[in-house]
Structure formats: C-alpha cells, structure tokens
Amino acid sequence: MIYARGLIKRFGDFTAVDGIDLDVAPGEAFGFLGPNGAGKSSTMRMISCVSMPTAGELRILGMDPVREGPRIRARLGVCPQLDNLDPDLNVRENLTTYARYFGLSKSEARSRAQNLLEFVQLQEKATSTVEPLSGGMKRRLTIARSLINNPDLVLLDEPTTGLDPQARHLLWERLFRLKQQGTTLVLTTHYMDEAEQLCDRLVVMDGGRIAAEGSPRSLIETHSTPEVVELRFTDEVDYTGKLEGIGRVDPLPDRILLYTDDGDAAVNEVHRRGLTPSSVLVRRSSLEDVFLQLTGRTLVD
Amino acid sequence: MVTTMLAARVSLSPSRVGAVINRNVGALRSGPSYWLVLVSGFFEPLLYLLSIGIGVGALVGPITLPGGRVIEYAEFVAPAMLAVSAMSGALSETTFNFFFKMKYSKTFEAILATPVKPFEIALGELSWALVRSSVYTGAFLVVMVALGLTSPGWALAALPATLLVGLAFGGVGMAISTLMRGWQDFDMLTTGQFALFLFSGTFSPVQDYPPAMEVLVAATPLFHAVELVRGLAIGELGWSLLGNAAYLLAMGAAGLVFAARRIQRTLCV
Amino acid sequence: MAHPTVAVLERHLHLYRRLWRASVFSSFILPVLFLISIGIGVGGYVGQIQGVDYLAWIVPGVMASTAFQMAIGESTYSVLGDFKWVRAYHAMRATPVEIHDMVAGWMLYILLRVEIAAVVFLGVTGLFGALHSPWAAVTPLIAALVAVAAAAPVTAFAASIDNDSYFALLFRFFMIPSTLFAGVFFPVDQLPPVILPLAWLSPLWHGVELSRAATLGVAPPWPAAVHVGCLALFAVAGLAWAMAAFRKRLQD
Numbered sequence: 001m002i003y004a005r006g007l008i009k010r011f012g013d014f015t016a017v018d019g020i021d022l023d024v025a026p027g028e029a030f031g032f033l034g035p036n037g038a039g040k041s042s043t044m045r046m047i048s049c050v051s052m053p054t055a056g057e058l059r060i061l062g063m064d065p066v067r068e069g070p071r072i073r074a075r076l077g078v079c080p081q082l083d084n085l086d087p088d089l090n091v092r093e094n095l096t097t098y099a100r101y102f103g104l105s106k107s108e109a110r111s112r113a114q115n116l117l118e119f120v121q122l123q124e125k126a127t128s129t130v131e132p133l134s135g136g137m138k139r140r141l142t143i144a145r146s147l148i149n150n151p152d153l154v155l156l157d158e159p160t161t162g163l164d165p166q167a168r169h170l171l172w173e174r175l176f177r178l179k180q181q182g183t184t185l186v187l188t189t190h191y192m193d194e195a196e197q198l199c200d201r202l203v204v205m206d207g208g209r210i211a212a213e214g215s216p217r218s219l220i221e222t223h224s225t226p227e228v229v230e231l232r233f234t235d236e237v238d239y240t241g242k243l244e245g246i247g248r249v250d251p252l253p254d255r256i257l258l259y260t261d262d263g264d265a266a267v268n269e270v271h272r273r274g275l276t277p278s279s280v281l282v283r284r285s286s287l288e289d290v291f292l293q294l295t296g297r298t299l300v301d
Numbered sequence: 302m303v304t305t306m307l308a309a310r311v312s313l314s315p316s317r318v319g320a321v322i323n324r325n326v327g328a329l330r331s332g333p334s335y336w337l338v339l340v341s342g343f344f345e346p347l348l349y350l351l352s353i354g355i356g357v358g359a360l361v362g363p364i365t366l367p368g369g370r371v372i373e374y375a376e377f378v379a380p381a382m383l384a385v386s387a388m389s390g391a392l393s394e395t396t397f398n399f400f401f402k403m404k405y406s407k408t409f410e411a412i413l414a415t416p417v418k419p420f421e422i423a424l425g426e427l428s429w430a431l432v433r434s435s436v437y438t439g440a441f442l443v444v445m446v447a448l449g450l451t452s453p454g455w456a457l458a459a460l461p462a463t464l465l466v467g468l469a470f471g472g473v474g475m476a477i478s479t480l481m482r483g484w485q486d487f488d489m490l491t492t493g494q495f496a497l498f499l500f501s502g503t504f505s506p507v508q509d510y511p512p513a514m515e516v517l518v519a520a521t522p523l524f525h526a527v528e529l530v531r532g533l534a535i536g537e538l539g540w541s542l543l544g545n546a547a548y549l550l551a552m553g554a555a556g557l558v559f560a561a562r563r564i565q566r567t568l569c570v
Numbered sequence: 571m572a573h574p575t576v577a578v579l580e581r582h583l584h585l586y587r588r589l590w591r592a593s594v595f596s597s598f599i600l601p602v603l604f605l606i607s608i609g610i611g612v613g614g615y616v617g618q619i620q621g622v623d624y625l626a627w628i629v630p631g632v633m634a635s636t637a638f639q640m641a642i643g644e645s646t647y648s649v650l651g652d653f654k655w656v657r658a659y660h661a662m663r664a665t666p667v668e669i670h671d672m673v674a675g676w677m678l679y680i681l682l683r684v685e686i687a688a689v690v691f692l693g694v695t696g697l698f699g700a701l702h703s704p705w706a707a708v709t710p711l712i713a714a715l716v717a718v719a720a721a722a723p724v725t726a727f728a729a730s731i732d733n734d735s736y737f738a739l740l741f742r743f744f745m746i747p748s749t750l751f752a753g754v755f756f757p758v759d760q761l762p763p764v765i766l767p768l769a770w771l772s773p774l775w776h777g778v779e780l781s782r783a784a785t786l787g788v789a790p791p792w793p794a795a796v797h798v799g800c801l802a803l804f805a806v807a808g809l810a811w812a813m814a815a816f817r818k819r820l821q822d
Binding site for chain 1: 573574576577578580581584585588589656657658660661662663664665666667668820821
C-alpha cells in the first residue's frame, strides 16, 4: 500500500522528515508514534499526496504521488488533525457534498452518507449543523467523511487528540471495527495506549527519523523489560547508587524507574536495602518506556 | 427620557468616561490595520464628491435652489457628502466596532466589572465616535475650502453642525447595535444606510421627488443632516435649520439613553 | 460521474441557497436604486449626453460596475474564510479535486451569480426604455468577462493574505475609485490627463465602454477587440495568479 525509501521533507532549512523507509501491507493497521514535531504529520501529508517529498522514493497504492495525485487521492480516506468540516452545511450535507468531490452520483452519495452516519452513530444528528456537535462527534463525522469513497487506505492524523476518555474509547471501537473489515489504517498518535490498542505494527519517530519499528509487543520486548517499578521519594537524596544492581535504573525529575524482569522481587530488594520510598508502583512495560529508552525523553510533555 | 438622562448625569464621572475613550485610543495604537482602515474611511465621501459632484457636475451645470439662488452642482453635492462622512464615521464606530466589543470581545463586560457605569460606557463610546467623525469632517471641510466649494467662515459654521450629525447617528448606531442578533443583521443596516445615502436630497433636491416620497424622505435622519449642513456650508440660512438641528439632537439623546439601558439590561444581570 | 469542478460549484451553490437573502439587495436592488437616484434624479439636470438621455447613458455603466463590484465583493471574505476558518479547500485537497477544479468551480459560481444579476438588470432597464440597440443582448457576456477579470485577481489576493482588514482597503482604494472614475457616471475624457491612464488600467473601464457601445449601438472608443483583449488579459493573468496562490496556500 505504501512504499517509501529515503523519504525526505524539508521546509527551508528545517528538515521535518529525514530519510525514512516504510512498507505498509494491505489490511494492516500501521502507526506513527512520536512527540509533537517528530515528523509524523509531514509524513502523513506526503502519503496523502498533499505535500511533495523533497527527496527519496514514495509510492502509494503502487502509484507515484507526484504524477498521479488525483488518482491516488480517489482511493484514500483522510482524517486531518484539524477538523475542516463545513460549518454552514448540516451533518448529512457535509458527507454528501464531500462525496461529490469523488464523483459519486447524488443517490449514491445519499445512501453512503446514511450508512456512514449509522456506522459512526450520528444518525440522530443528520440534520443538525456542525457547530453544536461535541468534539468527539465532530471527529466521528470527519472519520465518516473520510470513508465516503470506500477508501483502500485510511489516514488518521492524531484521531483522538483533544477528546475526553469516553469519546476516545468510542472512536477506538469504531476504528477497530473498520480494521476488522479489512481496511488498511495508517495513523499518527502521541498516545502509547492508542498505538497499543490499534496498531499491528508501528514506527517510533523522533527528530524526523525512525528510531524503532515493530509490533507494540516486540518493541517492548526488544527495548524494555517485561516490568517496570516506579519509585517516588520525598527527599532530594540521589538514590541511583543505592539502587544499583536491582535492575536498570532510570532517574526522572519526579520519580525513579527500575526496569526489571520481576517487579515484585525488585521491590523486595529495595526494602531489604532499607530504602523507604513514599510510593511504589509495579506495572507492565509500555511503549512510553520504549520511547524513553530510545530517545531519553518522555512522549507527552 | 430627558429626566433619565439628567439623573444619570448627576453621578457621572468624567474620568471614568475618559477611561472608556482611552481604551479606544489604546486599541488604535495597537495595530497598523485599524489605523489604515480608519483613515481610509475619509476617502469614500471625497471620491463621491470628485466623481458625482465635479465629474457629473460638469454635465449638469448650475442648479437653482428653492429660494431662487443659483449655485454650482458641486457646491450642492459637497455639503451632502460632508454630512454623509459625519454619518458614516460615527456609524462605523458605533455599529461594527461597538457590536464587536459588546458581543464578542466582551470588552464591556470587563469594563463593567470596574466602577464604570453603563451610561458612562455609552457616553465614552459616543464621544469616541464623535472624535472619529469630526476628524473626517474636519479634513473634508479643508478639502471643500481648497476646492472653493465653501468659504472658510461658513466652513467653521458647518463644523458644529457635523458634530451634531455625528452625535445623532452615533447615538442611534449604538442603540441599533444593542439590538443586533448577529452579523447578518448588519446587511440590513448597510442597506438602510445606502438607501439614505442615495435619497436624502444628496444628489438632487428633494423637491424633485414625487410628493409622497418627499414626505417620506423628510422623516428620515440623513435628510435633516444634509439640510442643516448644506444650509450652513453655502450660507443659506432659515428657521427650518433649527428644526433640523432639534431633530438630530433628539435622535442622538434618545439613542444614547436607549443604548445605555440596553447595556444595563443585557450585561448587568 | 460528476466532474470535480462541478462538485466544487455545487458546494458553493449549496451554501448560496442558505445565504441568498442577504445578497438580494446588493445584486438586484442596489443597482436599480442607483439608477433612480443618479440616472433619473441627477439625470434630470444633465439633459442629453452623446445624443442620449443621461439614464440611457449610465445604464450600461451601472451594469458593468455591478458585475465588477459583485465579483470583487464575493471573492474576498468567502475565499479567505474557506482557507482560514472553514478550511474547505483543505478538505477538497484530500480528494481527487485539483487546484484548477477549485479555481474553476469558484469562477463558475461567480459567473452564475453575476449572470443572473445582469439578466435581471437588463430586463429592468429595458422596461425603463434605456436600451437603444439589439446589441444590448450581448451585455451579459461582457458582464461575464468583467466578472472574471475582476474576480480572478481578487480571489488570488484573498487566497494570499491572512488578515481580512486588507479587504476594507481593497474596497476603498481600488473598487470604489474604479466604480467612480471608470466612465460609469461621466466620460473619462473629463478626467485630468494624468489620471486618465489609470482608468485605462481598470478592467471596469473596458467593460463599461463595451457595454455602452452595445446598448447604444455605437462604436467603442478603442476597437472592440482591444477592449476584449484587455479584459481577457486581466482574466488570464488573474486565473494564473489564483492557481499559484491556491497551490501555495495548500502546500504548507
């Protein structure tokens, strides 16, 4: 679906994407994980044939985005980071008007709009204007709009940024269903839970480059330990030395992380050494840890 | 109406009114675009004067006033454009800008959180509108004198009349703004303003209109503004000018009081 | 299969269905009011000009200037808004709709609006007895040319800026002076010789002269082909600029 080699995007002196390689297969749910400014959105814009690569090779659905932009876009569904719904049209008209851009007939546009409104559970809002809708509803409508042409490939740029937890879960559920139907999904996110929920495979991006690639599970296995212990101390003493040997120690400004195969054993060892942290948390390792490991920084700051 | 106004006046603080004006001066300094737009507003009536007054005037020749006096067509149109510039200067400040401050930027809400009273806001806004309007009219009078369309003496006599016009339209402009539901209502305002502009004895004497229309026009404000300003600018005095002035004064006062009440009612709840 | 350009046109028409009431005044009533106030009111003092009534003389001018003003007025806030606030063009960009479809769809919309106004105006002025030649029938075509010659560069301008207060300046320093000094109300040879060439540079002047030649059945001051050529030049240059401006704006 997507094939990229040495893909580069520069804006003046600034290099947003610095030579990345990608392969996305049909039916896959593929994610770009990274903090703001990592180059995720620039990559997405190149994939959606809106912005031209500065250098490198890019093929979307087997076609060249520079020469065959319209033909590629006819088979893509794009859900942009900023909602660009038409505030002067109602919910249904937003879908039918958009359908016409793909050359669908009016009756076809109407019937697809009806099905999609049901799919994103907005059928009661069909004649409402866009403005009074909640953030989650607007995003669902944008996703419905991106599906109007039965796309082979759906691109979602930070689909749940700015939504409350309930709206996020509803959206994930809908996207998961889409994935089950065999639609290829490509999404960007800076939430590790989103990446873990939705992606079969993902790349971790940082500073315009790919820092790591794999399934969420394999990334955690390769770059982290199965469990992590989070320790907090109330005093300002440097505990790094005192914790040495229990696991890999990673001091953060507000807490200390211990990467270990067995969390409970590590906690016992901490207590045995006579240390008294104010709080102790043992959890499974996450993509956040992978990111921290790879870049030395946290994902969401 | 007048008693309410007097009652309000008693406890009126000039410094608080001044503070409202001062905010507008500050807004003026904050961006170059507002400046440019403000200054450019002066050119519109001037361009009409040059085009219709002088350009078309060359085709028209002299025009005979109802009193029998004969003047150049440009002399006839120029005072009307002067009145129009007083009107549009005052209206643009008290409609678009006033509405924006009242509904969107919540400027008035912020001001009312201080000891400033609604009537003081209305008076401050009106004074500011008058400043803008008189800048336009002052400059326009200079142009008229330079083009020989009025004498310096009559120009000075017309200046207070233009202030009165600004006051009248400024007051009513604010009152209308407090009633506006949204930007779409401004289309109606612009429509009304343009109809007044075309049919207030501006380009041809109202005596030429059909009688029914003449009566209708005599009820509208810009007609009185044009009559008053024209009478003074060309030195054609008569008792009817007092009637025109009284109409404008009443209109301004009513608008001011109404606007203050509406601010009170919509924002002080 | 609907052509993407048609889909873009449809979108604009769809929105117009909601907003048409506000445009009734500027499209239909204003030009007629103008005719009554200036054409009949002032015209009563003018007498004959170039052998016809003043009203008959300014009718073609007011028609061309209505097309001109509508084209400019429509191509300001709406265009900027669809980039900046609505982001409608960004939405189109993600579909098979291409830049030239966006510009062409928009121009077709403007043309449709202007043509309706022009035809209605032609009918009204016919009733006033202000049309003196069957050539008057071509004036809607001239209005179309004026509309594109004015709308294309203004659309490009609106697509290039970020602050809408430039529009007030565009209206006051370009649109209103053009309307007032491009031969709509009085012959341009009355203008001071230094200003006259500015009138030649205005697309409106060419449109006014062509329309006047048509409704009065006389020859225009320059050969008709030259006037048409000047308007076409504005239109083509404006369209090229608009395409470039759209492309640039949608790239970031």
